Amino acid sequence: MSPTVEYCLSNVEEDVRCRLREVGADEHPCLEHCGICYARPFLVVDGTLRDGDDHEELLDGSRRETEDR
Amino acid sequence: MNVLFVSIDSLRRDFLGAYSKKPAVVGYDVETDNLDRFAEKAAVFDTHYAGSLPCMPTRREWQTGTQEFLWRPWGPIEPFDATLPQLLRKNGTLTELITDHYHYFQHGSHGYYEDYNGFSFVRGQEIDAWRTVPKEPDDRMRGRLAGAASTHPDSLRFRNRNQYARNVDEFESVDDFFAPRVFSSVTDWLERNQEWESWYCNVDSFDVHEPFHCPEPYASMYTDEDPRDGDLPIWPHYGRVDSGQSELTERQLDFLRSQFAGKVTMVDHQFGDVLDALDEQNLWDETMVVVTSDHGFLLGDHGWIGKNDGPVYDVLARTPLMIWHPDSPRMGERVSELTSAVDLYATVLDALDVEIPGQTHSRSLYPLLMGETERHRDWALYGYWGSSVNVTDGEHTYLHPCDGDVPTDCYSTTMMNPRSWFTPVTPKHDADAGEFLPYSESPVWRYAGKSYEQHDRPMLFDVRTDPRQRTNLAGDATDVEGELRDVLRDAMAELGAPETQFERLGLAE
Numbered sequence: 380m381s382p383t384v385e386y387c388l389s390n391v392e393e394d395v396r397c398r399l400r401e402v403g404a405d406e407h408p409c410l411e412h413c414g415i416c417y418a419r420p421f422l423v424v425d426g427t428l429r430d431g432d433d434h435e436e437l438l439d440g441s442r443r444e445t446e447d448r
Numbered sequence: 449m450n451v452l453f454v455s456i457d458s459l460r461r462d463f464l465g466a467y468s469k470k471p472a473v474v475g476y477d478v479e480t481d482n483l484d485r486f487a488e489k490a491a492v493f494d495t496h497y498a499g500s501l502p503c504m505p506t507r508r509e510w511q512t513g514t515q516e517f518l519w520r521p522w523g524p525i526e527p528f529d530a531t532l533p534q535l536l537r538k539n540g541t542l543t544e545l546i547t548d549h550y551h552y553f554q555h556g557s558h559g560y561y562e563d564y565n566g567f568s569f570v571r572g573q574e575i576d577a578w579r580t581v582p583k584e585p586d587d588r589m590r591g592r593l594a595g596a597a598s599t600h601p602d603s604l605r606f607r608n609r610n611q612y613a614r615n616v617d618e619f620e621s622v623d624d625f626f627a628p629r630v631f632s633s634v635t636d637w638l639e640r641n642q643e644w645e646s647w648y649c650n651v652d653s654f655d656v657h658e659p660f661h662c663p664e665p666y667a668s669m670y671t672d673e674d675p676r677d678g679d680l681p682i683w684p685h686y687g688r689v690d691s692g693q694s695e696l697t698e699r700q701l702d703f704l705r706s707q708f709a710g711k712v713t714m715v716d717h718q719f720g721d722v723l724d725a726l727d728e729q730n731l732w733d734e735t736m737v738v739v740t741s742d743h744g745f746l747l748g749d750h751g752w753i754g755k756n757d758g759p760v761y762d763v764l765a766r767t768p769l770m771i772w773h774p775d776s777p778r779m780g781e782r783v784s785e786l787t788s789a790v791d792l793y794a795t796v797l798d799a800l801d802v803e804i805p806g807q808t809h810s811r812s813l814y815p816l817l818m819g820e821t822e823r824h825r826d827w828a829l830y831g832y833w834g835s836s837v838n839v840t841d842g843e844h845t846y847l848h849p850c851d852g853d854v855p856t857d858c859y860s861t862t863m864m865n866p867r868s869w870f871t872p873v874t875p876k877h878d879a880d881a882g883e884f885l886p887y888s889e890s891p892v893w894r895y896a897g898k899s900y901e902q903h904d905r906p907m908l909f910d911v912r913t914d915p916r917q918r919t920n921l922a923g924d925a926t927d928v929e930g931e932l933r934d935v936l937r938d939a940m941a942e943l944g945a946p947e948t949q950f951e952r953l954g955l956a957e
Contacts, residue, residue, distance in 0.1 A: 385692045388898050389868040396898075405692060406852075408756055408835070408867060408900045411595065411685055414605025417871040426693040428595075 382441050385423040386434070390416045395434045402438065450735040451648045451796050454722070455510075456715055457503065457549065457657040458755075459741035461768035463712045466492055471709070472763070472916060473747045476670060478709045482720030486739060486770060491778045491817060493769035495842045497828040498743050499789045501764070502755055503549070504557045504869075505833070506742035506789055507652075511560060513793035513810035518945045519857075519885065521833035521897070523864040525559025528888040530805045532648065532796055533563035539802045542644045544568075546633045547652035548626045550576035556869045564650075568637070570629045572615035573654040575607050575870075585613035591678035593659060594685055594693075606871050609683065612659055622663040627655040627711075631718035635725040642729065648800065651722075655715050658745070658754075659683035660707035666714040671706035673699075682707055686754030694753050705747050736799045737772040738792060750917075759847050759903045760838050761917050765830050773799065776817040785816060786842035788828040807887040809943060827939045833858070834866060835902045837953055839936040845917070846932035847907040854952040855896035859884050866897025886944030899952060908932060 384404040391399065400406070404422070412428055415421050421430035424441040431437045462468040465480050466487030499509045500517035508516050512529040525531060533543035545561050548570035552560045561567045571578045583601065589612075590596045596609035603610075622628055630653050641647060660682045667675035674680075680703040687694030689701060696704070719739075726732055744763045746752040755764050769787065772779065794804045794812035804812060815821040831838045834856040838847045850856070858866050863876045876895035883891055908922040908929050922929055937955050950956040 383692050385687075388900055389865070405687075406900065407687065408832075409686075409869075410693070411607065413607040413868055413870045414603070416868060417606055423693045426695060428599075428693075 380445075382425045382445055384438070384441060385410060387412070387416050387421075390421060391434065399434065399438075449646060449800055450731065451799055452651065452722075452726075452735055452737045453510075453649070453792075453796065454651045454653070454719070454737070454739045456653050456719075456739070456741050457655065458743060458745045459656055459712065459715075459768060460744040460747075460763060461741075461766065462763075463709065464768055466770070467768060473749060474670070474705050474709065476709075478670070479713045480716045482716045482723055483739065483770075486719070486723060486737070486772070489779060490737070490739075490770040490772040491776065491781055491783050493771070493783045493785075493787055495784055495786045496740070496767055496769035497786070497788050497840055498765045498767050498830050499828070501743055501760065501830065501832050503551055503742055504560070507560055509790040509810075510792050513790060513805065513808035514887070515790050515809040515829060515943065517831050517833045518829075518837070518940065518943060518949055519833075519859040521858065521864065521866050522556060522869045523860055524557055524862055526861050526888075526890070526892075528861075528890040529559075531559075531563045532650075532793065533565070535797060535802050535805075536648050536800055537563070537565060539800065540646060541800050541802075542641070542647040544637060544641070544647065544649045545652065546630060546637060546649065547654070548573045548630050549652045549654045550574065554870060555872060556864055568633050570626060570633065573626055574657070574659065575609065575611045576615060577611065579611075579614040579617065582614060582617055585610050585617060588676060588678050589613040589616070592681055593683045594681045595683075612661075612683070616661065619663070622666075622714075625661075625663050625714070627653055627715045627718045630655075631715075631722055634722050638722075638725045638729060638731070646800065648796065653715060656708060656711040656745075660704060660711055662707050662710040662714060666710035667707065669706075669713060670709040671703055673703050673706070675707070684753045686757050688751055689748050689753050690751060696748075696753060701748050701753070704753070708745065708747060732772070733774045735772075735774070738796070739768070739770045740789070740792065741767045742789070743767060756832065757902065759907055760831055760836065762845060762909075762911060762915065765838070765845075766911075771795075771813070771817060773817050777819045778817060783816060785822065785824040786826070786828055786840065787813060787816075787824055788830075791825075809887070827935050829936075829939050829943070832902070834897055834899050837936065837940070837949070839932060839939055840911070841932070841935055843910065843912050844928060844932055845909045845911055846929070846936060847903065848933070848936055848953055848955070849901055849903050849905060850899050850952050851954065852899050852901040854899055856899045856952060857894055857946055857948050858897045859892045859894050859946070861890065861892050863893060863895070867900075884946070906933075
C-alpha cells in the first residue's frame with residue numbers, strides 16, 4: 380500500500396510541488412511544523428515527519444521503506 | 449457611553465444554547481448558562497458571517513474595517529489603517545486591550561496593540577515564546593500535544609509544540625489557566641476604571657482555541673475518559689480525520705470534542721463573572737456589550753479537524769454575534785438580517801459617536817440595532833487570502849474555488865510571508881510598488897504568493913433547508929448557482945478587488 384505523503388506549500392519550489400502532485404502527495408497550506416519548514420525540506424509520511432536535504436531523497440526513502448515492508 | 453467588546457476565539461455557535469439545543473457533533477448538552485443569559489438580554493444575530501480568516505485577518509476587520517483577504521493574508525496593521533483605538537482616543541474615549549492572544553506579539557502581526565492607552569497580556573497560550581524551563585518538559589503532557597513528542601524538546605526551531613508543555617508546567621489550579629486569568633483581569637479593570645467617562649475595552653480571549661487543555665472540573669465534565677491519558681490528544685493537527693498526520697480514532701475525536709466542550713463551559717463560567725461585574729457596577733445603562741468569535745472549529749464535521757485546509761463551511765464561517773445596547777428597541781430579539789464581521793468596526797465607532805472613515809468596508813449595525821431599518825446587506829464575502837472566495841446572500845452559501853497553479857498577488861507596505869506567518873519575514877525580490885489599493889492612496893508592495901485549493905469544484909448550499917451543508921447543489925441548481933456567481937462577481941467589483949483575483953478565480957468577463 381502506498382504511504383500517505385503530505386507536504387507544506389511553504390516548503391516547496393514549483394518544480395517540487397509538481398513532482399509531489401504527480402506522485403499523489405497531499406498539499407497543505409501549513410502542516411504546523413513551521414520551524415522545520417523554515418529550516419529545510421520535509422515531508423510527513425504516514426503521519427511521521429521526515430526532514431532531509433531534498434524532497435526527492437525523502438520520497439525515495441519512503442518508497443524504499445514501503446517496498447521493504 | 450462605553451463599549452465592552454468580547455471575542456472568544458474559535459467559538460462554534462452550535463455549542464451555545466442560544467443557537468442550538470445540542471452541538472451538531474456531540475450527543476450531550478453543553479453548559480453555557482451565562483452566554484445564554486446574555487443572549488436573552490441582547491440582540492442575537494442569526495445570520496452573521498466571518499470575513500477575512502483566520503485569527504489576525506479577522507482582527508484587522510474588527511479593528512480597521514478592512515476586508516483584507518482579497519488583497520493580503522495574515523499580517524500587520526498598515527500605516528494607512530485608521531484603527532479603532534486611534535480614532536477613539538482622539539475622541540476622548542479610553543481604550544484598553546485585555547488578551548492572552550499571543551499572535552498580537554508574534555512575527556508578522558505587529559501594530560494591533562500599540563494604539564491602546566493600556567493593554568494587559570496574559571502569557572503562555574499555545575506557542576507563546578514565554579517559558580524556557582523546564583528544559584525537559586513533562587513527558588505525559590508532551591504526549592498529549594500531537595507533534596510535541598516527535599520533536600526533541602531541545603530543538604530551538606520556531607513553533608516547537610514543547611513550548612506549551614513548558615508554559616503550563618507550573619499550572620496547578622483552575623485559576624492558573626488562561627480564560628480565568630483573562631476574565632478576572634476584565635472584572636478587575638472594570639472595578640478600577642470607574643472614574644473614566646467613556647471607555648472601549650477589547651477583551652480578546654484565545655480560549656476556546658486549541659490546545660484543548662482544560663483543568664478540572666471542565667476536563668471531566670463531558671467525558672468518562674481519564675483526561676491525562678497520554679493516548680488522548682488535546683491538540684490535533686489540522687486536516688482530514690481519516691488520513692495523514694491529522695488522522696484520529698473515533699475515541700480520540702470524541703475526547704477532543706469533550707475537551708472543546710469543556711473549554712466552552714470554562715469560558716462561559718468566566719464570562720458570567722463579567723456579567724456580574726456589569727450588574728454590580730450598574731454599567732448596563734451606559735455600555736454596549738458585543739460578544740462574538742472570529743471563526744469556528746471543525747471537530748470531524750465533513751471529515752475535517754481544524755480550519756484552513758478544507759472548504760469554509762458554515763461551522764467555520766457562520767459565527768455567533770450578540771449585542772446589548774441600552775438604547776436599542778431590539779433587545780431580547782433575534783436578528784435575521786445578514787451581517788458581516790467587518791461591520792463591527794463601524795458599529796463600535798457609531799456607538800461612541802465617532803465619524804466613520806469614508807473608505808471603510810464596514811457598514812454599521814447601528815440602524816439595525818435602533819430599529820431604523822430591516823435590511824442591512826445583500827451579500828457577505830468570506831475566505832482566506834490565496835484560496836477560495838466565498839459569498840452568501842443569507843439564504844445560500846457559494847464557495848468558489850481557485851486554480852492552485854495561478855499565484856495570488858499580495859499587497860502590503862510590508863514584505864510579509866504570504867503563508868509561513870510564524871517565521872522571520874523573507875524579502876520579496878520580485879516585488880513592484882505602486883498605488884494599487886482602491887481604499888488607500890498609499891503606495892504598497894505587490895508580490896505573488898502561492899495559491900491553495902481548499903476544494904477543486906464549486907460548492908453551493910441552501911442553508912435555510914440544509915444548515916449543516918450536507919448537499920452540494922452546485923451543478924444541479926444551475927439558476928441559483930449562476931445567480932450566486934453573479935453576486936460574488938458584483939461584490940468583488942463593488943469592493944474594487946484586483947483584476948488578478950477575477951482571473952485566478954475564472955470570473956473575468
